[in-house]
Amino acid sequence: MNTYKHEVKYYECDRMGVTHHSNYVRFMEEARVDWLDQLGFGFEKIEAENVFSPVISISCEYKHPTTFKDIIEIEVKISKMSEMKFEFDYTMRSNGKLVCLGHSAHCFIENGRPVAISKRLPDFYQSLKSYISVE
Amino acid sequence: MNTYKHEVKYYECDRMGVTHHSNYVRFMEEARVDWLDQLGFGFEKIEAENVFSPVISISCEYKHPTTFKDIIEIEVKISKMSEMKFEFDYTMRSNGKLVCLGHSAHCFIENGRPVAISKRLPDFYQSLKSYISVE
Amino acid sequence: MNTYKHEVKYYECDRMGVTHHSNYVRFMEEARVDWLDQLGFGFEKIEAENVFSPVISISCEYKHPTTFKDIIEIEVKISKMSEMKFEFDYTMRSNGKLVCLGHSAHCFIENGRPVAISKRLPDFYQSLKSYISVE
Amino acid sequence: MNTYKHEVKYYECDRMGVTHHSNYVRFMEEARVDWLDQLGFGFEKIEAENVFSPVISISCEYKHPTTFKDIIEIEVKISKMSEMKFEFDYTMRSNGKLVCLGHSAHCFIENGRPVAISKRLPDFYQSLKSYISVE
Numbered sequence: 001m002n003t004y005k006h007e008v009k010y011y012e013c014d015r016m017g018v019t020h021h022s023n024y025v026r027f028m029e030e031a032r033v034d035w036l037d038q039l040g041f042g043f044e045k046i047e048a049e050n051v052f053s054p055v056i057s058i059s060c061e062y063k064h065p066t067t068f069k070d071i072i073e074i075e076v077k078i079s080k081m082s083e084m085k086f087e088f089d090y091t092m093r094s095n096g097k098l099v100c101l102g103h104s105a106h107c108f109i110e111n112g113r114p115v116a117i118s119k120r121l122p123d124f125y126q127s128l129k130s131y132i133s134v135e
Numbered sequence: 136m137n138t139y140k141h142e143v144k145y146y147e148c149d150r151m152g153v154t155h156h157s158n159y160v161r162f163m164e165e166a167r168v169d170w171l172d173q174l175g176f177g178f179e180k181i182e183a184e185n186v187f188s189p190v191i192s193i194s195c196e197y198k199h200p201t202t203f204k205d206i207i208e209i210e211v212k213i214s215k216m217s218e219m220k221f222e223f224d225y226t227m228r229s230n231g232k233l234v235c236l237g238h239s240a241h242c243f244i245e246n247g248r249p250v251a252i253s254k255r256l257p258d259f260y261q262s263l264k265s266y267i268s269v270e
Numbered sequence: 271m272n273t274y275k276h277e278v279k280y281y282e283c284d285r286m287g288v289t290h291h292s293n294y295v296r297f298m299e300e301a302r303v304d305w306l307d308q309l310g311f312g313f314e315k316i317e318a319e320n321v322f323s324p325v326i327s328i329s330c331e332y333k334h335p336t337t338f339k340d341i342i343e344i345e346v347k348i349s350k351m352s353e354m355k356f357e358f359d360y361t362m363r364s365n366g367k368l369v370c371l372g373h374s375a376h377c378f379i380e381n382g383r384p385v386a387i388s389k390r391l392p393d394f395y396q397s398l399k400s401y402i403s404v405e
Numbered sequence: 406m407n408t409y410k411h412e413v414k415y416y417e418c419d420r421m422g423v424t425h426h427s428n429y430v431r432f433m434e435e436a437r438v439d440w441l442d443q444l445g446f447g448f449e450k451i452e453a454e455n456v457f458s459p460v461i462s463i464s465c466e467y468k469h470p471t472t473f474k475d476i477i478e479i480e481v482k483i484s485k486m487s488e489m490k491f492e493f494d495y496t497m498r499s500n501g502k503l504v505c506l507g508h509s510a511h512c513f514i515e516n517g518r519p520v521a522i523s524k525r526l527p528d529f530y531q532s533l534k535s536y537i538s539v540e
Binding site: 151153156157158160161164187189190191192193194195196197200 | 421430434
C-alpha cells in the first residue's frame with residue numbers, strides 16, 4: 001500500500017504556530033479513506049450498501065510538532081480485526097521525524113445496528129484480513 | 136431579537152494569533168440558526184418538512200481582528216426577501232469595536248429543486264417578512 | 271468546578287448526520303480552557319509567562335452519537351500529575367446518555383524546552399495538585 | 406500558472422451531504438498559497454520579512470454543490486491592485502461544472518500598521534503587477 005501524504009494548510013495551524021492537535025484525527029481519516037480506496041473498498045462503495053462505519057475510539061501520541069507546508073507521510077496498518085470490529089495503526093512522519101502515532105477502532109452498522117462484517121460484506125472482510133500485520 | 140454571542144475558541148485562531156477569517160462564515164451560520172430559533176422556525180423544523188435551505192452567497196468585510204476568548208456579538212437582520220430567496224446582514228462587534236460585516240443569501244429546495252417559500256411554508260414566509268428592516 | 275456545556279453546531283455534523291468524531295477533541299480543549307479559567311490559571315495567563323502547554327496525547331472512546339443542537343455536558347477531572355506532566359479525564363454526557371470518554375496529557379515548555387511546572391509556576395502546580403481525584 | 410486542485414474530504418461535508426459552504430473560503434486560501442508559491446513569493450517568505458497579509462474581505466457565490474471525493478479545480482487570477490491592496494478572483498470547477506466564484510482582498514501590515522507594498526517589497530509588487538488580468 002502507498003503511504004498517504006498530507007500537506008499542512010495555513011488554517012490548520014494554531015496560535016502556537018503549529019498544526020492544531022485535533023487535525024491529526026482528520027489526517028488519520030484522510031489516510032484511512034485512501035487506504036480503503038487502495039484496497040478497492042472505498043467509503044462510498046460501503047455506504048452505497050447502506051452500511052456505515054462509525055469510529056469507536058481514537059488515540060494520538062504527539063511526538064514532534066509540524067507546521068504550515070510540512071508534508072506529513074502517513075503509513076496505515078490494519079492491526080487487529082474481528083467479525084464486529086477492525087483497528088488501524090497510523091505512523092506519521094515529516095522531514096524524517098516521527099511526528100505522531102495514531103490508532104483508531106471501527107465497527108459496522110446497518111439501520112443503526114451493529115452487523116458482522118464477515119457475513120454482510122464477506123469480500124471486504126477477506127480483503128481486510130489479508131492485510132493484518134503479522135509482525 | 137436577541138444578539139447572538141460567540142466566544143472565540145483556541146482552535147479558531149491561526150498562526151497570526153487572530154481568529155482565522157474563514158471562521159466568521161461559521162459564526163454567521165450560528166447566529167442565523169439562533170435567529171431562526173427565536174423566530175420559531177429552527178433549521179430542524181424546516182428540515183423535518185424535507186425542505187433544505189442552501190447558502191447561495193456569502194460575503195465578509197473584516198474590520199478589526201479578534202482573538203482567543205473575545206466575545207463576538209452578532210446582530211442579524213433580514214435585509215431582503217422574495218418568494219425564492221432571502222438575505223441576511225450580520226453586524227459583529229467585540230470589545231466595543233466593529234469587527235466584521237457579513238451578508239448571506241439563501242433559497243429553499245425540496246427534492247433538489249427550488250421552491251417558492253410563500254407557497255410551501257406560508258407561515259414561515261409571513262414571519263420572515265414581518266422582520267424585514269424598513270430603515 | 272462547573273461542568274462545561276457545548277451546543278453542537280450545524281457545521282460540526284458530518285454526512286452521517288452526527289457530530290464528526292474529530293470535534294470531540296476540540297470540545298475537550300474548550301472544557302479544559304474553561305476548567306483552567308475556573309482554577310484561576312487561564313491559558314492566556316500561562317502564555318503571558320512565555321510558558322506553553324502542548325498536548326502530549328489524547329484519546330476518545332465514542333459511546334453514543336450526538337447531533338446538531340445537542341447540548342454536551344463535559345465534566346473535567348485532573349487524573350494524574352507529576353512535575354513534568356498532567357493528565358485530564360473528560361466525561362461527556364448528552365440527553366442523559368454517556369456520549370464520549372476522553373483523556374489528554376500535557377507538558378509545559380519554555381523556549382521550546384520542557385520545564386518542571388513545580389519550579390516554574392509553583393502556585394499553578396499546587397492548585398492543580400489540590401484537584402487530583404482521589405477516588 | 407497551474408490550476409490548484411482540492412479533493413473534498415469526508416470531514417468537510419455536512420448534514421446535507423455536501424461540502425459545507427465555509428470550507429470554500431479555506432480552499433481559496435489554499436489556492437492563493439499555491440499561486441503565490443508559483444509566483445516565487447510564498448507566505449513564509451513574506452512572513453520571514455515580518456510582513457503579514459491579512460484578508461480584508463471575501464465573498465463566494467455558490468453555483469453547484471460538491472461532495473466527498475470531488476476534485477475542485479481552482480483558477481486564481483489577480484484582478485486588481487494598488488500600493489496598499491490586492492485582490493483575487495477564484496473560479497472553482499468540478500466534474501465540468503462551475504461550482505463557486507470567489508473573491509478576496511488583502512493588504513499588508515508590518516508591526517500592526519499598513520505598509521505600501523511597492524516600497525516595502527518592490528520585487529513582489531512588480532511580480533504581482535505583471536499578472537494583472539487585462540481581459
